[in-house]
Each structure stands twice: as structure tokens, then as C-alpha cells.
Amino acid sequence: MIKFVMCITRHTDMTREDFKDYWMNKHGPFFMNNAEAMGAKKYVQSHTLNSPLNDNLRNSRGMQPEYDGVAEVWFESEEALIEGMSSPEGQKLGAALHEDEGNFIDHSKSSAFIVEEYEF
16 A cells, blocks of 8 residues: 655635635545545545644754644555546546645645555
8 A cells, every 4th residue: 555645734814723624524525525536545634733732842843833734545556546546537536636725725835745654
């Protein structure tokens, strides 16, 4: 299994609550309605908490501000991901998902990458 990971920053004009609401109640269901067509096996949203612990972690390590959330999407393999996204239906869905992301994600302050997961 491989995983597509996206570290997400919201638009500056959105509160974290508005961001969470849109991501959970609009984008998430939209993604899940199309996950099978793209070959996605699992989808998880992790929403950053409004907690002083985050400030303490960042300050104690001299780190950048936290992301507003992390999306993780599992695929059987790189080939399965490529196949799912390169089919005509996958390309159409990918474009629609990207367009919808523009409603709540600041892509210029976000990051996405493919990983292989190792459990210890």
C-alpha cells in the first residue's frame, strides 16, 4: 500500500471552524462518492485542534506554524494510483476535486506527496 498525503492550510479568510465544516461536510462526502472510481481504498481527514499544546510544540522546537489538517488516501500501489487518476473518469474527477479544494485550501501554503508507510 502507498499513501497520498496532503498537509493542508486553509484560506486566510476562513476560520478553522468554517474550514473544518467545509472539508468534513462538503469535500469529504464528494471525495468518498468518487473514491472507488479513483481506486482509493481508504480516506482519513485529521483536523488540527485549537490547542495551546500546538503553540507549545511549535515554540519549543522553533517550527513553522501547524497545518490546519492532513488528508491521507491509501492506494494498493503507485500503479493503481496512476491508473485511477489517468483514466478519463479519473482525470475528470481529479479536476473536479482540485476545483473544489480551491474553495477551502490555500494550495500555495499546502503540500502533497506520496509515501510508503512502515509500522513499528
